[in-house]
Amino acid sequence: MAVQQTMTVTPFSGPLQGQVSPPGSKSITNRALLLAALAKGTSRLDGALKSDDTRHMSDALRQMGVTIDEPDDTTFVVTSVGHLSVPAQALFLGNAGTAVRFLTAAVATVNGSVTLDGDEYMRKRPIGPLLGALRAGGVSAESATGCPPVQVQGTGRLQARRFEIDGGLSSQYVSALLMVAACGETPIEVALTGKDIGARGYVDLTLACMRAFGAQVSEVDDGTWRVEPTGYRACDYFIEPDASAATYLWAAQALTQGRIDLGVADEDFTQPDAKAREIIAQFPHMPAVINGSQMQDAIPTLAVLAAFNETPVRFVDLANLRVKECDRVQALHDGLNEIRTGLASVEGDDLLVAADPALAGITCNALIDTHSDHRIAMCFALAGLKVAGIRIRDPLCVGKTYPQYWNALASLGVQMQGGEVDI
Structure with a gap:
């Protein structure tokens, strides 16, 4: 029987504050x-x-x-x-x-x-x-x-x-x-x-x-x-900093009502995923419908953030997400439902997230299958800031685009614990 590493983020009680420089794009x-x-x-x-x-x-x-x-x-x-x-x-x-x-x-x-x-x-x-x-x-x-x-x-x-x-x-x-x-x-x-x-x-x-x-x-x-x-x-x-990586930090800031200095002005990002900043800034009142076609790599971040929104969010035009490092539509659906059954559903290529601010503070027994997809690992770490008991498989898969991700969270005071799971 093989053993796979896991990472569990300890919920953070206060606002995240500090400075983190995202990696290059x-x-x-x-x-x-x-x-x-x-x-x-x-x-x-x-x-x-x-x-x-x-x-x-x-x-x-x-x-x-x-x-x-x-x-x-x-x-x-x-x-x-x-x-x-x-x-x-x-x-x-x-x-x-x-x-x-x-x-x-x-x-x-x-x-x-x-x-x-x-x-x-x-x-x-x-x-x-x-x-x-x-x-x-x-x-x-x-x-x-x-x-x-x-x-x-x-x-x-x-x-x-x-x-x-x-x-x-x-x-x-x-x-x-x-x-x-x-x-x-x-x-x-x-x-x-x-x-x-x-x-x-x-x-x-x-x-x-x-x-x-x-x-x-x-x-x-x-x-x-x-x-x-x-x-x-x-x-x-x-080469400018990576906007997709920045979305995790923007979302962590929004979830904890914190302030994270990225060392670069929001308007200096020219990459498509930088558009997610405007949506994240609306949390916990995110739009009811979010089109993912033009900021595809930001959708995992937004989907996890939407779980804590005041109202449900439907993500549309996600067909491209099915042919990324994994089928991200299905991976997001499965991961969110690990946290709580019924938290997400799929209709065609749309992902529906049944938002519930009361998720913050609960304890669950969620084992997130990342499918070795860096973005699935990084986005569900955000959920761990508010929900106890979320274990993320294969945490080192973040090395695909953000090798220092876990160190970046730790530098902000986030505590994490490694573990193992049989596969």
């Missing part, structure tokens, strides 16, 4: 790492995130001939000849969705065959729409299951004139095609085939990062971009 760090690897010369990335996801990206780039030095905990120095080389073995990317999707497109520029693979969770995450778009653009890209592992046969040249992609399932597909498009031999158009796009704000992040590294991109219409064949140039680039 995972989304921006992995974009900047790739673009620096495609740029000739040396780029310095400051404020970067060092976590499982960015380690998988940086290790994969090293396998393809890029030199990446790490002089301190928040800096990458990337030196490249301006293109990627054939790796000696398959690229293992864990459960890093940005790394798998961005690199699947980027390795189309490699002169040779590249295999991209991941862990058991990544092998369940769809990538078929991206492969289809690459194939239609003349790139050999295959997967037996529509999920990793993926095989891409590059020719060292990108001759596509247009990529068409359905971005409804993931904006990462769109970002992947946009970033590689600057490496084309001629201008390339990237066009959406439908009206919907998951978290369009992340495409804006991609475009901003591309332009910082010298790309020229114009918007043809609301769903089409024209990318010039400029390639990329090395530069020094600052």
